[in-house]
Amino acid sequence: MARDPMGTYSGLARRYGDAVRVPFGRERAFFLLSRPEHAERVLVANQDNYVKAFTYRPLRAVLGDGLLTSEGDTWRRRRRLVQPVFSQRHVVGFAPQMVEAAVEGVERWPDGVTLDAAGELRKLTLDIVGRALFGSGLAGEARRTGRALEALQRGAVIGTFLPGVLAKRGVYRRVPGLGGALAHLDAMVQRVVEGADGGELLNLLKERGELDAEELRDEVLTLLLAGHETTAASLAWTLMLLSRYPAARERLEDEVDGVLGGRKPKAEDVDRLPWTKAVLSEAMRLYPPAWTIERDAVGDDDVAGVPVPAGATIAVPPYLIHRNADVWPNPEGFQPERFMGEQQRHRYAYLPFGGGRRICVGAGFAMLETTLVLAAISRTHRLDLVPGVTVPSRAEITYRPAGAVPMRVSRR
Ligand code: HEM
Secondary structure, eight states: OOSOHHHHHHHHHHHHOSEEEEEETTTEEEEEEOSHHHHIIIIIITGGGEEEOGGGHHHHHHHTTSTTTOOHHHHHHHHHHHGGGGSHHHHGGGHHHHHHHHHHHHHTOOTTOEEEHHHHHHHHHHHHHHHHHHSOOOGGGHHHHHHHHHHHHHHHHHHHTSTTTSSSHHHHHHSTTHHHHHHHHHHHHHHHHHOSSOHHHHHHHHHTOOSOHHHHHHHHHHHHHHTTHHHHHHHHHHHHHHHHOHHHHHHHHHHHHHHHTTSOOOGGGGGGOHHHHHHHHHHHHHSOSSOOOEEEESSOEEETTEEEOTTOEEEOOHHHHTTOTTTSSSTTSOOGGGGSSOOOSOTTSOOTTOOGGGSOTTHHHHHHHHHHHHHHHHHHEEEEEOTTOOOOEEESSSEEEOSOOEEEEEEO
8 A cells, every 4th residue: 555555446446346444454444435425425424523534644744734734623714714815706816827827838838849748737837826826936946846745745655654653744854855855845935935925825824913934834835735736737637638639639729729719818718618628627537636535534424334433544535436437437438528518427426626624725726727727738839748658657645647748849
């Protein structure tokens, strides 16, 4: 599990079905549940019975008590503070910054070169959260941040299985490779916090005066990391799929050309780009960046027919639910049509952003951003995977292409 969590989960589900009890240490029961009904029970219907699982502990060591990792009253206060910035009505105000960053990034791609699409997208999405939320352009930080996150994600997965050892930030700092990664992130956050134009979210976090310096650090780091790593992965998977499915790409280019007529995209265009959005949704079905969601049960529960004792850990991985053949016909096929028009399936058959009160606060931001970025890229450029290159994937905290994704750029 420490070496290859996704491969292990998939293997268990293939062999034993969509409700698996995995022996895990002497006193811990671990359940791998991959039906929509399971997710609904754990994340929504009986959510009061669950807290974020022990598997989030190493993440907490890095992110501290930010929105993603905190619980109880701390979480409730933070969510109340941050949520208004991410309301749908509000988020459309970030569209100009998203498009500006995308167009500037893409304009630098010369015709005919081969570039690392994953690295370019990470640069773009980090720049976007930096500009939109914190008033700081961060494109220049992307390379080192990417390396720091690679190291920390690997550390986190290994740390999960060494209880107590990597649960503390102080311990992380002493591990070779991880200490430097944390120091880089801290320095980036420091620069953002001290930036002259804090951007709306940072100003809000500072003005209320509710957070001390460490809490502010945790929140800024949480939003910077949760807000760019996932969208970068989603866009990278999408471009790779489009390169393999030329008919889907042609339809997307036609849609973008028809709606934009050559100009840059705007927030109002998003509703008129249904195929573009369907492509992104289908890419997140097959390759959900947040590939597993895990909780610990506080009391006993019955999870859609599975008796679960207090203290058990439960995984309801979007990756497995999204590929459950009972719910998704031809689960391995890339078919954006699934997301066009009326959709009749269980509400939690598709959960790239989770569910219940801990649902992704940035879901609207992410959909707006990825749609605008994909439209901005497709308006002027086409990217093709270099033939013969296979890109391995890596599933730790996020599910993403491992290493570089070499793609050849052509101007349209
Ligand atoms: C494609 C992009 C994204 C995906 C797939 C994604 C996925 C998720 C998922 C599944 C969760 C719930 C985790 C759980 O229940 O344990 C989550 C939570 C969260 N996400 Fe996202 N996310 C994305 C983009 C973003 C963006 C753009 C931001 C911020 C700018 C963001 C900030 C957060 C935060 C702060 C939480 C914790 C919310 C809470 O517990 O109250 N995410 N995300």
